[in-house]
Amino acid sequence: MNIYGSMFSQTFVLNEQIATQIFEAIPENGPIVIILDQESNIWPSDSEQFHNLNLSESFLKEISRKIDDGFEPVIAQENDCCIVASQLITDQNNCGYIIFALPQDTPESILANMNLIEMLINQFSLIAKLIEKNNHFYEVQANRHTADCFENVCLN
Numbered sequence: 001m002n003i004y005g006s007m008f009s010q011t012f013v014l015n016e017q018i019a020t021q022i023f024e025a026i027p028e029n030g031p032i033v034i035i036l037d038q039e040s041n042i043w044p045s046d047s048e049q050f051h052n053l054n055l056s057e058s059f060l061k062e063i064s065r066k067i068d069d070g071f072e073p074v075i076a077q078e079n080d081c082c083i084v085a086s087q088l089i090t091d092q093n094n095c096g097y098i099i100f101a102l103p104q105d106t107p108e109s110i111l112a113n114m115n116l117i118e119m120l121i122n123q124f125s126l127i128a129k130l131i132e133k134n135n136h137f138y139e140v141q142a143n144r145h146t147a148d149c150f151e152n153v154c155l156n
Helices: 003-007 010-024 047-053 057-068 107-112 114-155
Strands: 032-036 042-044 074-078 081-089 094-102
Touching (some): 010 042, 032 047, 057 094, 074 107, 107 114
Antiparallel strands (some): 074 081
C-alpha cells in the first residue's frame, strides 16, 4: 500500500476539504457523519464517538458494496446504531461514501425522516461539488498567473 500516494491524491485532498466544511455544520450531539473513500480512509466528524460505535471494517465494506451495486441510500443497523449511507460524488471525482451514524434512532424513525436525510445527502454532495469547482478555478488562476509571470520574464 502506498500511503503517500493516497495522502496526496486529488480525491484525498478533496475529501479533507469536504470533511472540514461539512463537519463545521454538524451541531454538537448531532449525528456522527463519516466520509469513507475508496481506499478505506475514514474521516469521522467526531473521532471519539466514531470509535465508540465499534463499526467493523467488514461492515463498512459491506455498506460500500451495496451502494456500488446500486442500493442507495443504504439503511442498516449495527451495534444498536442506525446507519444511513450514500455515494459521495462530484462532477470529476468519486469521493467515496457519506455515512450518517445515528446511535439513538431506529430504522423506523430513519424511514419516517428519509426525505430530510436525502436532502442532507444532496446538500453534502453540493458542498463537495462546489469545493471541487473552487479548486478547479483556483488551479486555472494559478496556472494563468504562472504563465503571465513566465511570459514577463521571457519578454524582458
